[in-house]
Amino acid sequence: MGKMTLNTVPCPECKGSIEGIVIEEDSITNAKRIPVLVPAKCSNGHNVILFVDRKFTVRDVETAGTVVDEDGSVNKAMKWMDGF
Numbered sequence: 001m002g003k004m005t006l007n008t009v010p011c012p013e014c015k016g017s018i019e020g021i022v023i024e025e026d027s028i029t030n031a032k033r034i035p036v037l038v039p040a041k042c043s044n045g046h047n048v049i050l051f052v053d054r055k056f057t058v059r060d061v062e063t064a065g066t067v068v069d070e071d072g073s074v075n076k077a078m079k080w081m082d083g084f
């Protein structure tokens with residue numbers, strides 16, 4: 001077990017890069033719910049939430065302020081899962 005570095009994704013606020021985000025492998029492999037929500041910051045300091053799937057791939061990014069509604073984020077997760 002170790003750590004994983006997530007892929008670089010653009011910030012939804014400023015399109016700046018969100019890179020070098022390191023998470024514990026356990027936090028994904030032991031997660032009860034996928035995607036796992038990972039708080040991060042873009043290069044300009046915006047707070048964002050990364051939606052990470054079981055392959056440690058960032059599937060979606062939202063500014064932290066927009067994820068206060070938990071139902072909304074769950075619905076969004078269901079939406080991309082339907083695509084598989």
Ligand SMILES: [Zn+2]
Binds near residue numbers: 016045
């Ligand atoms: Zn930003």
